[in-house]
Amino acid sequence: xxxxxxxxxxxxxxxxxxxxxxxxxxxxxxxxxxxxxxxxxxxxxxxxxxxxxxxxxxxxxxxxxxxxxxxxxxxxxxxxxxxxxxxxxxxxxxxxxxxxxxxxxxxxxxxxxxxxxxxxxxxxxxxxxxxx
Numbered sequence: 001x002x003x004x005x006x007x008x009x010x011x012x013x014x015x016x017x018x019x020x021x022x023x024x025x026x027x028x029x030x031x032x033x034x035x036x037x038x039x040x041x042x043x044x045x046x047x048x049x050x051x052x053x054x055x056x057x058x059x060x061x062x063x064x065x066x067x068x069x070x071x072x073x074x075x076x077x078x079x080x081x082x083x084x085x086x087x088x089x090x091x092x093x094x095x096x097x098x099x100x101x102x103x104x105x106x107x108x109x110x111x112x113x114x115x116x117x118x119x120x121x122x123x124x125x126x127x128x129x130x131x132x
């Protein structure tokens with residue numbers, strides 16, 4: 001169980017970074033969704049779990065959504081964009097959030113969202129889930 005300070009710091013980081021990514025002019029960053037942030041007990045390290053949305057012709061298929069993996073092109077592009085933006089994101093955290101220390105940011109891909117979307121699609125298709 002997280003302590004109150006760790007939980008609060010994680011929530012602040014997730015919200016702030018989510019807004020910063022959504023405002024980005026880099027389309028690769030704007031497609032990223034943060035799924036969870038875990039902050040170390042000393043608040044100096046943040047592990048940020050993220051996922052991205054599939055775009056282009058594959059996204060328009062009427063079949064089940066694809067399960068994204070570390071090897072997918074959109075995931076690799078998003079990872080590269082996050083790596084390139086890391087310094088700027090840390091600078092923005094230092095400017096806007098009242099943290100004693102700016103945490104080191106570690107970005108980790110989270111493929112569970114695409115797996116969940118695929119399962120939901122298949123359950124709805126089979127009629128196991130109501131359409132509400």
